[in-house]
Amino acid sequence: xxxxxxxxxxxxxxxxxxxxxxxxxxxxxxxxxxxxxxxxxxxxxxxxxxxxxxxxxxxxxxxxxxxxxxxxxxxxxxxxxxxxxxxxxxxxxxxxxxxxxxxxxxxxxxxxxxxxxxxxxxxxxxxxxxxxxxxxxxxxxxxxxxxxxxxxxxxxxxxxxxxxxxxxxxxxxxxxxxxxxxxxxxxxxxxxxxxxxxxxxxxxxxxxxxxxxxxxxxxxxxxxxxxxxxxxxxxxxxxxxxxxxxxxxxxxxxxxxxxxxxxxxxxxxxxxxxxxxxxxxxxxxxxxxxxxxxxxxxxxxxxxxxxxxxxxxxxxxxxxxxxxxxxxxxxxxxxxxxxxxxxxxxxxxxxxxxxxxxxxxxxxxxxxxxxxxxxxxxxxxxxxxxxxxxxxxxxxxxxxxxxxxxxxxxxxxxxxxxxxxxxxxxxxxxxxxxx
Amino acid sequence: xxxxxxxxxxxxxxxxxxxxxxxxxxxxxxxxxxxxxxxxxxxxxxxxxxxxxxxxxxxxxxxxxxxxxxxxxxxxxxxxxxxxxxxxxxxxxxxxxxxxxxxxxxxxxxxxxxxxxxxxxxxxxxxxxxxxxxxxxxxxxxxxxxxxxxxxxxxxxxxxxxxxxxxxxxxxxxxxxxxxxxxxxxxxxxxxxxxxxxxxxxxxxxxxxxxxxxxxxxxxxxxxxxxxxxx
Numbered sequence: 001x002x003x004x005x006x007x008x009x010x011x012x013x014x015x016x017x018x019x020x021x022x023x024x025x026x027x028x029x030x031x032x033x034x035x036x037x038x039x040x041x042x043x044x045x046x047x048x049x050x051x052x053x054x055x056x057x058x059x060x061x062x063x064x065x066x067x068x069x070x071x072x073x074x075x076x077x078x079x080x081x082x083x084x085x086x087x088x089x090x091x092x093x094x095x096x097x098x099x100x101x102x103x104x105x106x107x108x109x110x111x112x113x114x115x116x117x118x119x120x121x122x123x124x125x126x127x128x129x130x131x132x133x134x135x136x137x138x139x140x141x142x143x144x145x146x147x148x149x150x151x152x153x154x155x156x157x158x159x160x161x162x163x164x165x166x167x168x169x170x171x172x173x174x175x176x177x178x179x180x181x182x183x184x185x186x187x188x189x190x191x192x193x194x195x196x197x198x199x200x201x202x203x204x205x206x207x208x209x210x211x212x213x214x215x216x217x218x219x220x221x222x223x224x225x226x227x228x229x230x231x232x233x234x235x236x237x238x239x240x241x242x243x244x245x246x247x248x249x250x251x252x253x254x255x256x257x258x259x260x261x262x263x264x265x266x267x268x269x270x271x272x273x274x275x276x277x278x279x280x281x282x283x284x285x286x287x288x289x290x291x292x293x294x295x296x297x298x299x300x301x302x303x304x305x306x307x308x309x310x311x312x313x314x315x316x317x318x319x320x321x322x323x324x325x326x327x328x329x330x331x332x333x334x335x336x337x338x339x340x341x342x343x344x345x346x347x348x349x350x351x352x353x354x355x356x357x358x359x360x361x362x363x364x365x366x367x368x369x370x371x372x373x374x375x376x377x378x379x380x381x382x383x384x385x386x387x388x389x390x391x392x393x394x395x396x397x398x399x400x401x402x403x404x405x406x407x408x409x410x411x412x413x414x415x416x417x418x419x420x421x422x423x424x425x426x427x428x429x430x431x432x433x434x435x
Numbered sequence: 436x437x438x439x440x441x442x443x444x445x446x447x448x449x450x451x452x453x454x455x456x457x458x459x460x461x462x463x464x465x466x467x468x469x470x471x472x473x474x475x476x477x478x479x480x481x482x483x484x485x486x487x488x489x490x491x492x493x494x495x496x497x498x499x500x501x502x503x504x505x506x507x508x509x510x511x512x513x514x515x516x517x518x519x520x521x522x523x524x525x526x527x528x529x530x531x532x533x534x535x536x537x538x539x540x541x542x543x544x545x546x547x548x549x550x551x552x553x554x555x556x557x558x559x560x561x562x563x564x565x566x567x568x569x570x571x572x573x574x575x576x577x578x579x580x581x582x583x584x585x586x587x588x589x590x591x592x593x594x595x596x597x598x599x600x601x602x603x604x605x606x607x608x609x610x611x612x613x614x615x616x617x618x619x620x621x622x623x624x625x626x627x628x629x630x631x632x633x634x635x636x637x638x639x640x641x642x643x644x645x646x647x648x649x650x651x652x653x654x655x656x657x658x659x660x661x662x663x664x665x666x
Contacts, residue, residue: 086597093582094607098614129488256516256542259571270542272517277545368488369538369549371519380538384524392527397520397538405574434597 051079054416058087062165062420065430069407069419076415081408085401088434096394100360101127101201104394109195111396112432114157115375117186117196118150124199125280126370126381131335131363133202138326140281142204144319145216147281147372148312152223153182154375155309158427159230162302165424166243171230178219178226185215201361202336203329213320220317227309235303244299248410248422251296258406261399262377263304264426268296274373288315298425305427308375335361360389369397376400376427398432467491467548469513469541477503490549497535497552501563501589504550507539508568515539515548518569521576523583525610535562535585554585564589582608601630 057068066087072080092111096104108123109116121143128135135143156179160172183193189208190198198205234240250260255268265272273290275283291307293300329336337356338349363385371380377399384393403426410426411419470484470491480499485492495503507515519538532553539548554560564587565572576587577596584606587593595602603626604617616623 086599089597091607094612094614132488257570259518259569259575272542277542278547366487367490367492369490369520369547378519380520382520382522382536382538384526386527393522393524395520395522401574401578402571405571 056419058084063423064161064428067404067423067428067430067433069411069423071411071416071419073416076417078411078414078416078419081411081419083404083407085404085430085433088430090435092435093394093396096391098390100389101131101363101391102360104391105199105201106195106197109197110431111398111435112154112374112376112379112400112429113194114154114429115150116194117146117190117198118154118372118374119379120196120199121147121281122370122372122374122379123381124201125372126368126383127201127363129368129370130366130383130385131201131361133330133332133335135203136327136330137324138207139203139328139330141319141323142208142328143199144281144283144286145316145323146198148315148319149182149185149216151312151375152309152316153179154427155305155312156182158305158375158424159309162421162424163234165420166240168234168237168240171233174226174230178223181219185212185219188212188215200329200336202332207328213323216316216320220313220320223313224310227306227313231306235306241299243418243421244302244425245297246295247298247414247418248425249295249297250406250410254409255296258409259402260377260406261402262373262375263301263308264377264403266291267293267300267304269294274371274378278371280370280372286315286318288318298421301425362387362389371397374399376429376432377403396432396435398435400426400428401433404428404433467546469507469515469546469548472513473503473507476506490547492549492551494551494553497554497562500535500537500550500552501565501568504537504539504565504568507548513541514543515541515546517542518565518571518575519547521565521572521579523579523585523608525583525608527610529610530556532556533560533583533585535579537565560585561588563587566590582606584609 052073054071054073055068056071057063058066063069068084068087070082070084071078092107096107099107104127105120105123108119112119124143156175160175160179163169163171163175186196186198187193189212190196190205250258250264250268252269255265256270260268261272269292271290271292274280275288276290288311291304291311293304333349333352333356335356337343338346338352342349343353344350365385365387367382367384369380369382371378373379378397379399380395380397382393382395382397383391386392407423407426410422414422466484466486470481470493473493473495474481474484477495477499480496480503481493482496483494485494504515507513517540519540520536521538522536524534524536532555535552535554537550539550540546541548552562554562560583562585564576566576566587566589572587573590573592574596576590577593579585580587580590580593581595581597594600598607605612607616618626
């Protein structure tokens with residue numbers, strides 16, 4: 001399928017002669033596009049040798065959690081950036097070695113907590129490959145719905161906080177209002193808002209309740225309207241463009257070599273999306289497009305994520321239309337709990353229930369690396385089994401961890417105030433980075 | 436349909452083959468062609484090739500890792516330009532060697548390859564860094580060092596990443612590391628309280644330009660005596 005390319009239709013080159021981001025004035029011409037202006041006369045020369053060391057974070061609201069950046073400044077320009085992470089480290093991978101597979105699902109909620117249901121799906125898919133399980137058709141579609149809803153949720157948080165960081169307050173409220181609707185849908189489905197634990201190895205914790213699809217359809221119908229509103233406020237806004245164009249540029253080669261993934265990589269013009277290139281959950285049968293940027297700057301990352309929101313709505317629409325009837329869970333008493341009514345009335349089911357809960361399902365000896373396209377990028381779960389009910393090694397490949405590692409490369413040479421914009425464009429979640 | 440009802444479709448359904456490990460589709464996939472190419476190019480350094488759940492695993496000689504990665508990255512027929520992940524695995528069986536695992540992707544050919552190098556127990560935990568080939572290995576190798584104590588030769592800045600620099604309890608993801616840590620809670624608390632809260636910058640950062648001169652006098656004295664900051 002042809003991939004769509006998002007073009008930046010603004011007439012600013014981005015950088016001035018000194019390599020500083022060019023500011024766009026508060027005027028637009030009749031067409032609404034920003035007008036390029038001459039860069040302001042060069043600022044007074046920085047005093048030589050007067051480098052300043054400042055500490056951004058770990059308790060700074062614009063660092064989106066407990067990220068700490070030590071910045072060496074020459075005047076207002078960042079000369080060097082040394083990131084420090086680990087303030088939220090809780091040893092998820094170590095704890096996973098002491099938990100059964102279904103118990104680990106509760107931990108996947110808590111790493112990338114903006115995408116918790118998507119992590120549940122990713123982990124369950126990885127574990128199912130390790131177990132050699134093929135899930136049912138209904139389960140596949142439900143999981144696609146879950147993934148795309150959480151992608152929208154995560155992107156809305158990113159959009160809202162990005163706006164706040166740059167100084168726009170209204171889109172934040174619009175975004176969080178719609179996010180609340182998704183939270184209500186998720187709560188109706190699995191009973192929790194943030195810590196969903198929605199999947200099980202071989203199926204889901206619960207099928208959707210009666211009437212749930214009506215709520216989803218209503219969301220699909222009304223959500224693009226909000227997107228249009230935010231689009232109208234931001235995309236051609238001169239302040240927005242001035243604060244984002246030309247910042248933190250990564251060329252395609254650099255982006256690949258630094259291991260960026262997700263919207264960060266696609267904004268640089270590399271058309272790599274796990275859903276298209278290594279499909280899972282039958283994503284190859286859905287009709288959607290992967291937005292790809294051209295310049296690899298903060299503005300392109302914004303455009304790419306924004307278009308992804310629209311594409312997620314398309315996928316949700318198709319998933320809602322094709323949701324088949326049938327069972328959600330596979331029929332394998334070795335991994336799936338029997339219904340409660342049977343567990344309390346039939347001897348055999350009670351034994352299965354007991355063994356599943358007390359011992360836990362056992363995969364064969366082996367290993368699997370399962371990557372999904374999380375809102376942040378390629379999220380992988382690498383599991384190694386030695387045949388017992390607990391993994392020998394459970395490794396999370398956190399996309400924002402690898403994306404954040406490139407922040408020194410992106411901010412060096414830019415202004416201090418642009419560090420905030422660049423950091424926001426990475427879309428980091430510290431829970432996932434520190435684990 | 437009830438929310439918790441399980442409908443019989445698998446083993447107990449009539450006329451259907453139960454889904455076992457052998458009948459699922461991803462078991463039958465052929466090996467990645469790159470594995471064969473690696474065997475031809477580096478005959479002795481490739482120890483074993485396995486396909487497990489559709490993923491090709493190549494066990495290689497630890498000494499040849501960097502050379503192989505460089506070839507996989509640069510050769511026009513391979514072009515593994517994306518390092519997805521780098522990690523290590525230690526098994527519960529103390530005799531089984533520690534494995535360092537690289538997950539590579541070739542974006543032009545849409546291929547996925549897992550490279551594994553085994554470091555025998557008793558050998559020094561050292562392996563060549565692939566930092567020069569993939570910059571994404573920077574933090575991944577630092578994390579691997581932090582968690583497993585594997586030293587990557589040639590990494591320019593192999594410091595602890597997730598744990599703080601003065602962390603003394605060892606390497607948390609090693610199997611001989613207890614789940615609750617080596618030190619007691621009281622010892623951990625004592626060490627935390629003994630840290631110097633003023634020392635916000637590491638030695639490396641304090642060497643930056645003139646920042647050192649701006650520090651309070653007592654802190655400058657301590658640092659000039661070689662005292663490590665507590666992060």
